[in-house]
Amino acid sequence: MSYTIAVEEALAQLGQFDAILDVRSPGEFAEDHIPGAENWPVLDDEERRIVGTLYKQDPLEARRLGATLVARNVARLLDERTGGRPKTWRPLVYCWRGGQRSLSLHWFLGQIGFRSRQLVGGYKAYRAQVRDDLTRWPERFDYRVLCGLTGCGKTRLLQALADEGAQVLDLEGLAAHRGSVLGALPDRGQPTQKGFDSALWARLHELDPTRPVFVESESRKIGRIALPAELLTALHRRGRPVWIDMPEAARVDLLLQDYAHFAADPEGFCQLLDGLVELRGRARVTAWQAQARSGAWPAVFGALMREHYDPGYAGSLRRHFPALAGVAPLTLADGHPETLRAAARQLIAG
Numbered sequence: 067m068s069y070t071i072a073v074e075e076a077l078a079q080l081g082q083f084d085a086i087l088d089v090r091s092p093g094e095f096a097e098d099h100i101p102g103a104e105n106w107p108v109l110d111d112e113e114r115r116i117v118g119t120l121y122k123q124d125p126l127e128a129r130r131l132g133a134t135l136v137a138r139n140v141a142r143l144l145d146e147r148t149g150g151r152p153k154t155w156r157p158l159v160y161c162w163r164g165g166q167r168s169l170s171l172h173w174f175l176g177q178i179g180f181r182s183r184q185l186v187g188g189y190k191a192y193r194a195q196v197r198d199d200l201t202r203w204p205e206r207f208d209y210r211v212l213c214g215l216t217g218c219g220k221t222r223l224l225q226a227l228a229d230e231g232a233q234v235l236d237l238e239g240l241a242a243h244r245g246s247v248l249g250a251l252p253d254r255g256q257p258t259q260k261g262f263d264s265a266l267w268a269r270l271h272e273l274d275p276t277r278p279v280f281v282e283s284e285s286r287k288i289g290r291i292a293l294p295a296e297l298l299t300a301l302h303r304r305g306r307p308v309w310i311d312m313p314e315a316a317r318v319d320l321l322l323q324d325y326a327h328f329a330a331d332p333e334g335f336c337q338l339l340d341g342l343v344e345l346r347g348r349a350r351v352t353a354w355q356a357q358a359r360s361g362a363w364p365a366v367f368g369a370l371m372r373e374h375y376d377p378g379y380a381g382s383l384r385r386h387f388p389a390l391a392g393v394a395p396l397t398l399a400d401g402h403p404e405t406l407r408a409a410a411r412q413l414i415a416g
Contacts, residue, residue, distance in 0.1 A: 069176060071183045073191040076158055083183075085157040089167050090189065098260035100160070100192055101268040106143050108136045108167050136170050144174060153179050160185035160192070193260065196267045203267075204300035206275040210413065211301055213283045213383045213390060214310030216246070216375040217317030217324075217367075219401045220282045223310065223413075226406035227280045232414050233273055235281040240265045243289035244324065246375070247341050250289065252327040262291045280413070281305070283383060307387040308413065311395040314368065320401045321367045332358045346374055 080086065086103040088095050091114045095105040109117065113135050121128035157175065161168035164187045175182035185191065212220045221238060228234040242256045243249045250256075257265065273279055281301065286293060312320075328335040336355040343351050350373065357366035384390055396412070398405055 069172070069183060070164075070186050071158070072186050073195050076183070076185055077192070077195060080158075082156075083158040084155050087157050087159045087171065088189070089159060089161045089171050094162070094189075097258050098193070098264050099189070100158075101264055103160075106147065106171065108139045108143070108161075108170055110139075113139075132166075136167065140171050140174055143171065144178070148175075148178065148180075151180065154181060156181040156183070158183050158185055160188045162188050163190050164188035196263055199267055199270070200263060200294045201296045203270045204294065204297040205304070207270075207273060207279045207300070207304075208275075208277075209301055209305035210278050210280045211283050211305035211307045211387065212280065212310055213307045213387060214312070215317070215379055216371055217321045218310045218312040219317075219320055219398055219406065220310055222320070222401055223398075223406050223409055224280060224282055226403070226410040227413065230407065230410045230414055232410065233277050233279045235269060235273070235279050237266075237282065237284050237293065238288055240269065241288040241291040243291065245284060245288045247338055248325060248328075248335070256289050256291060259291060263294075266294070266297075283307070283387070285382070302386045305387070307383075307390045307393055309390055309393050309395045311397045312401070313399070314371065316398070316400040317371060318364055318368050321371070322363055323401075325367070328358070329361075329363060332361075342374060 080100070080102065086100050087106045088099045088103040089106050089108045090099075091107050091109055091111045092105055093111045095103070095107070099105070109132070117128050117132040117135070120131060157180065159168045159172040159175070159182055164185055168184050168188060172182045172184040187194075212223060214220055221236075221244070224234050224236055228236075238245050238249075240257075241262055242251055242254045244251070256262075283301070284293060284298075286298060335358050339351050339355055339358075354366050354369055357363075357369065396409060398409055
């Protein structure tokens with residue numbers, strides 16, 4: 067029986083492993099990891115740095131020190147984390163390149179009697195597979211692309227669609243960003259680019275190509291996260307656009323809810339608006355900042371919609387989705403949950 071497993075085979079059966087053990091350092095793990103993995107570091111960040119630095123000076127001594135540290139850490143991990151596991155426990159173990167770090171833990175797990183498997187090529191092979199899959203998979207799907215101006219409830223409608231059983235690809239959720247200069251979430255930072263790629267890969271892996279996929283129209287970047295070019299091409303070429311419309315007053319109300327955190331930090335809001343000076347001019351941005359500092363939030367969001375977001379988004383959407391010209395709008399009276407549920411059912415019904 068082989069105790070190693072190739073990346074394509076491993077990724078095709080991720081759900082069949084009882085655990086996925088990433089033995090890299092916590093810093094490496096935080097940057098990105100196989101979806102669902104647990105961090106079982108056989109070297110912590112500082113130990114990895116020390117061994118790496120020493121290796122440039124004395125490779126033999128570095129290997130001796132590394133082996134000593136790995137042995138101690140593996141012993142601790144086995145003591146703290148393997149008690150009570152059944153003999154049939156089947157973990158997948160990986161490190162950076164499928165080398166000594168993962169081999170050390172994998173070997174001991176096998177000696178105990180567990181059905182451990184070591185990933186050939188490690189994280190590096192996984193990352194190459196993700197990059198390859200993200201160039202091919204986007205063409206598989208039949209997209210329904212929600213298009214509309216800022217504040218028209220597209221993201222909430224996506225959630226309503228998910229609640230009604232539709233397949234949804236929430237790119238802003240995966241990127242942890244609302245996709246505009248004001249779009250950073252107050253309580254959650256964005257993932258790394260590699261982390262986003264892994265989350266997107268995992269979501270595409272879950273989707274059924276025989277069923278429609280509802281997704282929101284997006285720009286090339288969501289905050290600092292870049293979308294795969296192949297995904298954007300698929301959305302623009304294959305996607306069926308759905309134009310979402312909503313009265314301006316209702317849109318302002320939704321924006322006030324989504325960006326309520328700025329009421330406690332008007333200066334932070336004003337600093338973000340400085341990024342619009344090149345596009346909209348200092349005088350206009352200064353006027354918006356004055357409204358924010360005076361607490362006139364409905365006025366400032368209304369002005370931002372009319373003078374900044376709407377002109378840019380409308381033109382961009384119609385360039386990328388020419389079919390919008392012949393699409394009857396789906397008009398939402400407001401962003402109330404029942405309104406969104408009714409619209410979701412209408413979209414699912416086709």
